[in-house]
Amino acid sequence: MLWQVSNCLGYDDRIEDGFYEVWGMSPYVWSMCTDNNELGRIPPLAALQSVSTSESFEVVLVDRNDDHDLRELEDKAVGLAYDCQEVLDLATRLAQMVASIMGGPAASDADLLEAWHANTTKMTQRLGSIVLPIGVLRPGLGRHRALLFKVSVCLSKTHASSFFSVRFERMQISQLS
Numbered sequence: 001m002l003w004q005v006s007n008c009l010g011y012d013d014r015i016e017d018g019f020y021e022v023w024g025m026s027p028y029v030w031s032m033c034t035d036n037n038e039l040g041r042i043p044p045l046a047a048l049q050s051v052s053t054s055e056s057f058e059v060v061l062v063d064r065n066d067d068h069d070l071r072e073l074e075d076k077a078v079g080l081a082y083d084c085q086e087v088l089d090l091a092t093r094l095a096q097m098v099a100s101i102m103g104g105p106a107a108s109d110a111d112l113l114e115a116w117h118a119n120t121t122k123m124t125q126r127l128g129s130i131v132l133p134i135g136v137l138r139p140g141l142g143r144h145r146a147l148l149f150k151v152s153v154c155l156s157k158t159h160a161s162s163f164f165s166v167r168f169e170r171m172q173i174s175q176l177s
Contacts, residue, residue: 015154017063020045020131021147024057049131053124059131060144062151069135073101073148074155081156094156098149103139115139 009015022042048059064070076097084090099105106112116139123137124130134151137144 009150015062015147015151017065018045019062020048021060021143022048022057023060023143045131049129051130053128053130055130057130058120058124060134060137060147061131062134062147067133067135070133070151071135073097073135073152077152077156090156091153094152095149098145098152101140102137102145102148106139112139112141116141 020042045059045061061067062070064074077094080093080097081090084093103112103115106115116137119138120132123132134144134148137148140148
């Protein structure tokens, strides 16, 4: 997966349960969470879950097992996949759904950042962890929206891949990521 090397997801990369993104972590905390034999690799989730909520970085977790809101998004994404006749229509509707879930448009980037920071602070205190399930992020910044869009595409594609293959009669079109 490109993510571990370049902090980017490729076209064919799938986001599975257990995927997490670390954002804004200081090199010192990174070294404290990483085994000496694995320097340079992303710290394990268990180590990140034990980091104090006073730290000023975030970890966004994709895990349908423990994220009720993400399971609801999955249901909506699958419903959209079956309702849409065209791939472009599905992509547009998934993007609109993600934007709506993540707080819709903001008056300015500063307003969005302020609202995100206030909510994230409350969530980390309520959950007692800097690890936040993606389904609870409200509002979401651009990186959260992009990740949730990729997740929604993966979820809709997983449940509807045979449907797309039959409907469009071309395997390439069923690759929506």
